[in-house]
Each structure stands twice: as structure tokens, then as C-alpha cells.
Amino acid sequence: MKWTNLITLLLASMMVASVQADPETDRQALRDFYQQKFPDIDLAEFKNGVYAIDSKMREQWLEMEDFPAYEIAIDEGEELYNTPFANGKSYADCFGDDPGVKHNYPMFDQARGGVVTLEVAINQCRKEHGEAALPWLVGELAEISAYMAYQSRGKSIDIKIDSPEAIAAYDDGEQFYYTRRGQLNFECSGCHQQNVGKMLRAERTSPTLGHTTHWPVYRGRWQYVGNIQKRFQECNIQVRAVPFEAQSETYRNLEYFLTYMSNGMELNGPGSRR
Amino acid sequence: MKILWISGLIILSVAACDSQEKVTETAVEPAVAEVAAVVAVVTQTQDFASLMQQAEDLYMQTKVAKHAWLINLDRIKDARLAAEKGDMDTAVANAEEAIKLSRLALNQAESEKSRWQARVPQ
CATH class of the missing domain: 1.10.760.10 (Cytochrome c-like domain)
Known part of the structure; x- marks a missing residue:
């Protein structure tokens, strides 16, 4: 390989490194x-x-x-979170005993090959237990998310x-x-x-x-x-x-x-x- | 007397022919205009269909590039509505604007492929 080619290659890799x-x-x-x-x-x-x-x-x-106007959503979310699914399981079977897990979301799921937000995880949990997915943006899903966020207060965001x-x-x-x-x-x-x-x-x-x-x-x-x-x-x-x-x-x-x-x-x- | 009869018949025939020509002329003029209008509408409709196809294709390209603009959707909808009402001039104008705006959106997508990096804090 000529020196000029080598230098070009080196410069190109430096440019890529500076961009990424x-x-x-x-x-x-x-x-x-x-x-x-x-x-x-x-x-x-x-x-x-x-x-x-x-x-x-x-x-x-x-x-x-x-x-705060969000207090009602926290209460509603807590009730929804603790209401068992039709199969007797609950969100705790997906997220563990502590619902305060928001600091870990979004996470990259290697098996699924994509980013999983807390809302996606909540709906995945529902589907795994035979429940219908909830609408994404507002309503019950946002309330459950509000409750979980409240339970996560004080924790530091820990995204990997x-x-x-x-x-x-x-x-x-x-x-x-x-x-x-x-x-x-x-x-x-x-x-x-x-x-x-x-x-x-x-x-x-x-x-x-x-x-x-x-x-x-x-x-x-x-x-x-x-x-x-x-x-x-x-x-x-x-x-x-x-x-x-x-x-x-x-x-x-x-x-x-x-x-x-x-x-x-x-x-x-x-x-x-x- | 015979000559008088023959002259009268000739005059009547000439008059009849003359009025016949006038009737034919007045009947043909609007028919030609009508056909021309239909041809114009058909041509405009074909042009519009082609423009709409182009507008929709370009809009889909902006969607794929993640650079679709709301106004493009509005213009395509406006074009369709105007065409449904038979207002082809407005329909064509909206389709042409949708095409122009989609091209701008695609230019944005292309130029932003490299420009965004300069905005990241170093």
C-alpha cells in the first residue's frame, strides 16, 4: 500500500472517530x-x-x-398497578417488588433488538399476562407510569x-x-x-x-x-x-x-x- | 302564370336553404365548444392525476426520509377536495405546491445528513 493511501485511510478513520x-x-x-x-x-x-x-x-x-394536579394520577396509577390481572398475576411479577424502576428506563433489549421504554415494558407485561395493551400517550398507561415515577423519586437515572x-x-x-x-x-x-x-x-x-x-x-x-x-x-x-x-x-x-x-x-x- | 309559380318556388327554396345553413351553423358552434371544453377537462384531469401521483410519491419519500412536513399533507388534501368539486385550476395549483414543498423537505433531509453534527456540543 502506498503511503498516500495509508495517510488517507488514517485521516478517514480519524474523521469517523470525531463524528461518532x-x-x-x-x-x-x-x-x-x-x-x-x-x-x-x-x-x-x-x-x-x-x-x-x-x-x-x-x-x-x-x-x-x-x-399538585398529578396527585390524582398517582393514586389512580397505584390502584391500577396493584390490581391483579385476570390470570392472578400482577405488574410486580414483571417489575419486582419495588415499582420504583423508572431510573433504568429506557433500556436497550438485546433480545428484542430495540429500545424499551417504561411504557413499552408496562404494555409488554400486560400482553405477557393476557391483557390488552393500553393506549400509549394518556390515560391508564400514563397513570401507572406516574405511580412508578413517584416510587422512583430520589433515584438516579442509570441508563446503560x-x-x-x-x-x-x-x-x-x-x-x-x-x-x-x-x-x-x-x-x-x-x-x-x-x-x-x-x-x-x-x-x-x-x-x-x-x-x-x-x-x-x-x-x-x-x-x-x-x-x-x-x-x-x-x-x-x-x-x-x-x-x-x-x-x-x-x-x-x-x-x-x-x-x-x-x-x-x-x-x-x-x-x-x- | 307558370313563370310566376316557378319564380316563387325558386325564391322559397333559396330561402329554405339559407335558413337551413344558419340552423346548421348555430348547432355546430356550441357542439364544437362543448367538445373542446370536454377535451380540456380530460386533459386537465389527466395532468392533475399525474401531478397528484407525483405529489403523493414525493410525500412518501419525505416520510421515508423522516422529514415530512405538515403543510404537504394539507396541500394534497386541498388538491383532492378541489378536484372533487371540479375546481381543477385550484386542484392543480395545490398539487404543484405540494410537489414543490416536498422537494424542499427532501433538500432539508439531504443537507441535514451532515449538518447536524456541527450542533453537537464538543
């Missing part, structure tokens, strides 16, 4: 980005989303938290990316997050990184870091508890893009990437937002 950074390097770079952007805010505070960077909105939110297939799923989610789409030509990071903290109409844009710590969420404009993929759909619609199906591979990979970015952060869901 590993997830942990990405996560640290993201934390550094927010630390530089908001030097006076402890990064752990980002679990509170936009309320970490807007003191006035934080006051309103704290008052909302006195009588430990196989080439898992890395591919992470990469796909990362690409989605930074890719412009829709007629308005916006990428997720455009609002949540480049323009984080700025006002978009009446809303202040929230940081990427901590985006997944508090779901599912009771949103004032929804008037019910819904999960994060409902918000993904809304974001896509807001930039005039056709949204993807809830729990589609695209959104599961996006949730996987986004949750990994908050790895190590404390869960405090369910949450309430305007």
Missing part, C-alpha cells in the same frame, strides 16, 4: 455546555427543568407543587449503553435531536441548547439537561398527565413537521439518547408544567 463520539463524552460535553451557559446554577438543579433557570416561574411552580446495537440506537436518537426538520427548519437543540432560556412567545425554553427527570407530566394546557412522547409529538408539530407514532423506533431512540444525557441526575417525577 461516545455517549459519555457527549454527556460530559453537554454538562460543560450548561455549566458555561449558567455558571451560577448547580447542574443538579436542572432536574427541575426550566424552573432551574427562571426564578419567577419557579415561584409559581413551587406554589403549584403545594397541591453497552453494545454496538445500543450505541446505534443512541446515535439515531442523537441525530434526530440535532437535525432540523419541519417547514420551520428547527432542530430540538435549537430551542433547548442554542436558544435555551430565551422566550418563545410566552414560554421560556427549557434545557436539554434534566429533560427526562420529571416525566410523566401534568401540563396545564393538557389538563391531564401525559408522557414524554406526547411532548415529542407536540414539538414536531410546532415546527410544522409530521409527528411520528408514539413509541415508534424513532421516538424510542430519541428518548434513549435524551435520557442518557441526564444520566446520574435525580428523578423527581411526575411533574407539573404550565
Whole structure:
């Protein structure tokens, strides 16, 4: 092989390496980005989303938290979680004695060859025990998820990316997050990184870091508890893009990437937002 | 007297022929216009069908590329509705816009294949 070919090959492999950074390097770079952007805010505070960077909105939110609207969903979710299936089994047969397992989700399931979110795991559990799957975005599934999130409060997000297939799923989610789409030509990071903290109409844009710590969420404009993929759909619609199906591979990979970015952060869901 | 009769008959025949020609002319003119209109509608409908096929194919390409735009769906729906109402001008205009917008969406998909990487914090 000629020297020129060897050099070309070396340069090409260096370029590939620079493009495909590993997830942990990405996560640290993201934390550094927010630390530089908001030097006076402890990064752990980002679990509170936009309320970490807007003191006035934080006051309103704290008052909302006195009588949180998501409490009913937690109660309903607890009842649903503890109601045995027709075959006598229950969710505990799938998730163990402690329903507080949200810190492990989404996870990459090697056997199934894809990302499994908590909502997918709940419906898988139902199907394995002869029950019908629940609708993805709102209603009973969001309530069960809210209860499990509540039971997971205080635990640190612990997402693992430990196989080439898992890395591919992470990469796909990362690409989605930074890719412009829709007629308005916006990428997720455009609002949540480049323009984080700025006002978009009446809303202040929230940081990427901590985006997944508090779901599912009771949103004032929804008037019910819904999960994060409902918000993904809304974001896509807001930039005039056709949204993807809830729990589609695209959104599961996006949730996987986004949750990994908050790895190590404390869960405090369910949450309430305007 | 005979000459008078013959002259009268000739005058009547000429008059009859003249009116016959006029009747034929007035009958043919709208018929030709009608056929032309039908031909125009058929041509426009064929053009529209071809445009719609193209619009739908391109929209499917944007879906596959994960870059479908909501407005493309709206334009395709508007085109169909206008065609159902027989408003082919509006139908064609909407189909053409859907095609144009889908091409823009595909351009976006292509250019974003590499541009996204520059936005990742380093």
C-alpha cells in the first residue's frame, strides 16, 4: 500500500472517530455546555427543568407543587398497578417488588433488538399476562407510569449503553435531536441548547439537561398527565413537521439518547408544567 | 302564370336553404365548444392525476426520509377536495405546491445528513 493511501485511510478513520463520539463524552460535553451557559446554577438543579433557570416561574411552580394536579394520577396509577390481572398475576411479577424502576428506563433489549421504554415494558407485561395493551400517550398507561415515577423519586437515572446495537440506537436518537426538520427548519437543540432560556412567545425554553427527570407530566394546557412522547409529538408539530407514532423506533431512540444525557441526575417525577 | 309559380318556388327554396345553413351553423358552434371544453377537462384531469401521483410519491419519500412536513399533507388534501368539486385550476395549483414543498423537505433531509453534527456540543 502506498503511503498516500495509508495517510488517507488514517485521516478517514480519524474523521469517523470525531463524528461518532461516545455517549459519555457527549454527556460530559453537554454538562460543560450548561455549566458555561449558567455558571451560577448547580447542574443538579436542572432536574427541575426550566424552573432551574427562571426564578419567577419557579415561584409559581413551587406554589403549584403545594397541591399538585398529578396527585390524582398517582393514586389512580397505584390502584391500577396493584390490581391483579385476570390470570392472578400482577405488574410486580414483571417489575419486582419495588415499582420504583423508572431510573433504568429506557433500556436497550438485546433480545428484542430495540429500545424499551417504561411504557413499552408496562404494555409488554400486560400482553405477557393476557391483557390488552393500553393506549400509549394518556390515560391508564400514563397513570401507572406516574405511580412508578413517584416510587422512583430520589433515584438516579442509570441508563446503560453497552453494545454496538445500543450505541446505534443512541446515535439515531442523537441525530434526530440535532437535525432540523419541519417547514420551520428547527432542530430540538435549537430551542433547548442554542436558544435555551430565551422566550418563545410566552414560554421560556427549557434545557436539554434534566429533560427526562420529571416525566410523566401534568401540563396545564393538557389538563391531564401525559408522557414524554406526547411532548415529542407536540414539538414536531410546532415546527410544522409530521409527528411520528408514539413509541415508534424513532421516538424510542430519541428518548434513549435524551435520557442518557441526564444520566446520574435525580428523578423527581411526575411533574407539573404550565 | 307558370313563370310566376316557378319564380316563387325558386325564391322559397333559396330561402329554405339559407335558413337551413344558419340552423346548421348555430348547432355546430356550441357542439364544437362543448367538445373542446370536454377535451380540456380530460386533459386537465389527466395532468392533475399525474401531478397528484407525483405529489403523493414525493410525500412518501419525505416520510421515508423522516422529514415530512405538515403543510404537504394539507396541500394534497386541498388538491383532492378541489378536484372533487371540479375546481381543477385550484386542484392543480395545490398539487404543484405540494410537489414543490416536498422537494424542499427532501433538500432539508439531504443537507441535514451532515449538518447536524456541527450542533453537537464538543
